[in-house]
Amino acid sequence: EAGVTQSPTHLIKTRGQQATLRCSPISGHTSVYWYQQALGLGLQFLLWYDEGEERNRGNFPPRFSGRQFPNYSSELNVNALELEDSALYLCASSSYSGGAAYEQYFGPGTRLTVT
Amino acid sequence: DAKTTQPPSMDCAEGRAANLPCNHSTISGNEYVYWYRQIHSQGPQYIIHGLKNNETNEMASLIITEDRKSSTLILPHATLRDTAVYYCIVRVARGQGAQKLVFGQGTRLTINP
Numbered sequence: 157e158a159g160v161t162q163s164p165t166h167l168i169k170t171r172g173q174q175a176t177l178r179c180s181p182i183s184g185h186t187s188v189y190w191y192q193q194a195l196g197l198g199l200q201f202l203l204w205y206d207e208g209e210e211r212n213r214g215n216f217p218p219r220f221s222g223r224q225f226p227n228y229s230s231e232l233n234v235n236a237l238e239l240e241d242s243a244l245y246l247c248a249s250s251s252y253s254g255g256a257a258y259e260q261y262f263g264p265g266t267r268l269t270v271t
Numbered sequence: 272d273a274k275t276t277q278p279p280s281m282d283c284a285e286g287r288a289a290n291l292p293c294n295h296s297t298i299s300g301n302e303y304v305y306w307y308r309q310i311h312s313q314g315p316q317y318i319i320h321g322l323k324n325n326e327t328n329e330m331a332s333l334i335i336t337e338d339r340k341s342s343t344l345i346l347p348h349a350t351l352r353d354t355a356v357y358y359c360i361v362r363v364a365r366g367q368g369a370q371k372l373v374f375g376q377g378t379r380l381t382i383n384p
Contacts, residue, residue, distance in 0.1 A: 160314070189370065199315070199358075199374035212370055246314050252370075259305070260372060262314030 158183070160263035162247050168269045169237050177232040177266045181249030187211075188230040189250070189260060190222060194243035202245075205230055206252050237270045244268075274298065275359045280379040289346040291378050293359030296340045302363050304335060305372070306344050308355040315358065315374075318344065349382045356380070 161180045169175050181188050190202040201214040205224035213220075219235040228249075234241055244267050248260035276294040283289040295304065305320040319326055319333045321342075326333045332345040346353055358377040363369045 187370070189372075191372075198376060199372070201371045201373070204370045206370075214371070244312070248314070248372075259317045259320060261317060264314050265312075267312075 160247055160249050160261055162245075162263040162266050164266060165264070166267050166269070168271065170271055171237055171239060173237050175234045175237055175241075175268055175270075177234075177245050177247075177268070179230045179232070179247030179249075179263060181228050181230070181247075182261055185249035185251055185261075186228055187250045187252040188224055188228065189248040190230070190232050191246040191248065192216075192243045193246060193265070194240070197243075199246070203232070234268070239270050242268060242270045274361045274373070275375055277357070277359055277375065277378045279376065280381070282381050282383055283346075283349050285351060285382050285384050286348055289349040289353065289380060289382070291344040291346075291357050291359075291380060292341065293344070294341045295359070295361045298339050298361050299363070301365075302361045304333065304339075304342050305360040305362055306331070306333065307358045307360065307372075307374075308353075309358070309377070310352075310355040318357075320362075349380075351382050351384065354380060354382045 163178045187206040189204050191199050193199045204212040208224050222232040224230045244265045246265045248262045250260045251258045306318040307315040309315045321333045335342045356377040356379050
């Protein structure tokens with residue numbers, strides 16, 4: 157069974173541009189999560205999507221946004237890129253049923269570099 | 272903020288058992304203990320989780336103290352490929368907060384040949 161996939165593997169952008177990162181969850185998983193891992197800051201929760209809706213977001217500005225498609229894949233968009241947005245962006249997926257949380261499985265990540 | 276405390280680093284000899292401790296003295300009755308690990312520059316990998324009973328799977332064993340204020344992850348026969356940062360996470364099972372994994376700094380485990 158295929159795991160969580162992310163694309164692209166690496167992305168280089170300049171300050172002020174927009175970045176789009178993509179994630180495909182494990183088959184059967186309806187929830188997708190996004191995390192940011194910046195150097196020295198650890199893994200920070202960004203966004204949670206389930207059944208096409210944003211369910212929760214972390215302490216990030218509105219220029220971090222995303223969406224989930226009917227096939228449960230997801231996009232993370234980062235507008236007006238700043239140098240400090242350079243990080244590894246990780247996507248995870250899980251089942252979600254009746255309000256119960258299940259273990260999250262992570263993809264390999266997209267490394268975004270802003271110059 | 273992470274609700275767990277872990278030693279920043281540990282070493283273990285290849286082939287020996289690696290025992291990684293975690294303190295979670297403020298854990299609530301409805302919170303589970305989860306363990307993940309992250310090998311350099313890869314996505315975190317789920318290892319195991321438990322509520323109050325000891326758990327074992329093909330990767331590891333999880334020992335939770337009776338008062339649930341601490342736990343130990345055991346890798347029974349560590350290999351070089353087990354070198355990674357190990358994260359202990361406390362997480363509720365239901366509700367809005369359940370969906371957010373809060374990662375601390377973890378323990379950097381180095382397996383030595």
